[in-house]
Amino acid sequence: MENNDNAIIHDIGILGKFIHIYCSGKHQGMSKSRVKGNGKVAQYVNSLDIELCDDCKKLLLYAASKRIICPYHPKPACKDCATHCYAEPNRSKIRQVMRYSGMRMIFKGSISYIKKFL
Template sequence: MARKPDSAAVAAKREREKRMVSEMIELFCRKNHGCRADGLCPACAELEAYARARSEKCPFMEGKTFCSNCRVHCYKPEMRERIREVMRFSGPRMIFHHPVAAIRHVVETRAEQRRLRKGSLS
C-alpha cells in the first residue's frame, strides 16, 4: 500500500527526524567505534539506513512526535535494541552538539507526555 504524499509540514518533520537520527548515530559511532566525520562503520551505516527507511515509510508521521511514543513499533527487535543503545548514549550528549535540536526534543517530548496523560484520563 502506497503512502499518500506528505504536506509540506509533514515532509519537513520527516526530514528533520531523519537528519536527527543520522546525527545521533554519527555521534555514537564516532565516540564508541572511533569513526571520523567522513563515514560510519558498517554496523552504524546499516542502522542509519534502516532508521531512515523506517522514517521515510512511517504512516503516522503527521500525528506522532517520536518513535518511542508510537503505538506501532515497526523496527525489528534487533534494530530496535540497537537504536535504543544509540539514543541512550547520544541523547544526553546532543545538548553539546546540537543544542537547539536537543531543547526542541525535550519540549516536544514533555508536551507529548502531557497530551498522552490527558487522553488516558478521559
C-alpha cells in the same frame, strides 16, 4: 505533503546526528565511509554528508526507511506510538544510540532533539 516531507528531512537529520555521535564515540578505528542510500532513502540520507562504520550505516538506513514510511502525521514520540515499527536487533541498537548520544546532547543543551525519539 510538503510539510511532511520537511518533517522527514528534519527527523532523518537528527537520526544521522545521533548515530554519528555514537559511531564517533564507540567505533573509533573502524573503517568508515560516507552514507549513501538507495531509492527513496537516498534523497534523504545522501545530503547528510556524514561518515559511519558499516553497522551504523545500516542502522541509519534502516531508521531512515522506517521514518519515511511512518504513517502518522505528525509523528508521535516513538515510545508513545502503538506501532513499534522497529524490529530487533535494530530496536535495541537505536535505543543504545539514543541513550548514548542523548546524554551527550543534554550536556550541550539540545534536549528538544531527544524527546521525539526516546
